[in-house]
Amino acid sequence: MPEARTRPAHSLRDIPGGVWALGFVSMLMDISSEMVHALLPIYLVTVLGTSMVTVGVIEGIAEATASITKIFSGALSDWLGRRKWLAALGYGLAALTRPMFPLAPTVGWLVAARFIDRVGKGIRGAPRDALVADLAPAHLRGASFGLRQSLDTVGAFAGPLLAIGLMWLTADNFKAVFWFAVVPGFLSLALIIFAVREPDRPAGLRKVRNPISLSEIRNLGAAYWWVVAIATVFTLARFSEAFLILRAHGAGVPLTLVPVVLVLMNVVYALAAYPAGVLSDRINRVNVLAFGIVVLIAADIALALLPSLTGVALGVVLWGLHMGMTQGLLATLVADTAPPELRGTAFGFFNLLGGLAMLAASVMAGALWDRAGPEATFFAGAGFALVALAGLLAVRGRTKIGRIEPK
Numbered sequence: 001m002p003e004a005r006t007r008p009a010h011s012l013r014d015i016p017g018g019v020w021a022l023g024f025v026s027m028l029m030d031i032s033s034e035m036v037h038a039l040l041p042i043y044l045v046t047v048l049g050t051s052m053v054t055v056g057v058i059e060g061i062a063e064a065t066a067s068i069t070k071i072f073s074g075a076l077s078d079w080l081g082r083r084k085w086l087a088a089l090g091y092g093l094a095a096l097t098r099p100m101f102p103l104a105p106t107v108g109w110l111v112a113a114r115f116i117d118r119v120g121k122g123i124r125g126a127p128r129d130a131l132v133a134d135l136a137p138a139h140l141r142g143a144s145f146g147l148r149q150s151l152d153t154v155g156a157f158a159g160p161l162l163a164i165g166l167m168w169l170t171a172d173n174f175k176a177v178f179w180f181a182v183v184p185g186f187l188s189l190a191l192i193i194f195a196v197r198e199p200d201r202p203a204g205l206r207k208v209r210n211p212i213s214l215s216e217i218r219n220l221g222a223a224y225w226w227v228v229a230i231a232t233v234f235t236l237a238r239f240s241e242a243f244l245i246l247r248a249h250g251a252g253v254p255l256t257l258v259p260v261v262l263v264l265m266n267v268v269y270a271l272a273a274y275p276a277g278v279l280s281d282r283i284n285r286v287n288v289l290a291f292g293i294v295v296l297i298a299a300d301i302a303l304a305l306l307p308s309l310t311g312v313a314l315g316v317v318l319w320g321l322h323m324g325m326t327q328g329l330l331a332t333l334v335a336d337t338a339p340p341e342l343r344g345t346a347f348g349f350f351n352l353l354g355g356l357a358m359l360a361a362s363v364m365a366g367a368l369w370d371r372a373g374p375e376a377t378f379f380a381g382a383g384f385a386l387v388a389l390a391g392l393l394a395v396r397g398r399t400k401i402g403r404i405e406p407k
Helices: 017-037 040-046 052-080 084-097 107-135 138-169 174-180 182-195 214-219 222-237 242-250 259-282 285-305 309-337 340-372 374-395
Strands: none
Touching: 017 084, 017 107, 017 138, 017 174, 017 182, 040 107, 052 084, 052 107, 052 340, 084 107, 084 182, 107 138, 107 309, 107 340, 138 174, 138 259, 138 309, 174 182, 214 340, 222 285, 222 309, 222 340, 222 374, 242 259, 242 309, 242 340, 242 374, 259 285, 259 309, 285 309, 285 374, 309 340, 340 374
């Protein structure tokens, strides 16, 4: 069994300034994005008169575009040997789309804006995560990814809350709220340009000629691919949070209050991510991840067997706790196991396969919900989580997963 690590105690002040800056960059862009995305489906249907099918097509194309783009942007950052300006390009594209949403005269313009926005997300994702890994010392890597994840999640619940407040203040003026979303988007771009300094490329680091060639894919190593395989199976258990909203509504939560479900989940998520990262720097990361999977199983059981408001609230809190304990940690494990010169490519494959697994999980969850009810959906999620847990425990101690070399 891997030995527990003993490290000097550290605080938030020990986290590199570049990691802090990237966390705030993510938070500001998430605020901007969620202010738009929280209202866009309703705007499309009630103001522009589009069908639900059109909304589904737009969202499907948008998310598929982001997932596919990540693999190429990550590989490009490895080939260039630089990451900051590629990430800045992604944030810049997203910021430039913000004025398109209030100005768009037709659905076609909104489709174009959503598409470009997701291209920007795909471009920035893998280089940004690889840059966090480059900036963070090995003994602070878990805390660094946890901090970035916490700040990012603050944006995920602050954006919808701002959108709700601004809709109330502006008497449901969608376009006014979309204009407000422009501000944090451009602040995010300015912050990554002026506040993030990319570290120098280590002397002697191997130059990568073709990051997505078969030979380089093999160079990622067995430990990395074990992490990706376990994460992919685990994602099959972690279907869209839309099903949490449906479960809450079925338990009696009024339509006007169902957004509170995601706010509650994301608050717990944000509060848990950094402490989980710190804990993973103290002990073997696999142990923390395994406990996070157990928490997801408990959440699924609560959501399946306790359909009351109290039961749903418990399930949502546990869901947010598992997210905080696993999402930043999985990114940390990618950084731990991938060669430094291939980190961009590693995050690209990790995000691509995770995105495809999320799509498959949500389709399966919806089919089970329609055919056998919500209980079947959440029990299936618990089953996939058990498979992921079994795979994780099977490789613990056989590879370097979860361990870190002495400082």
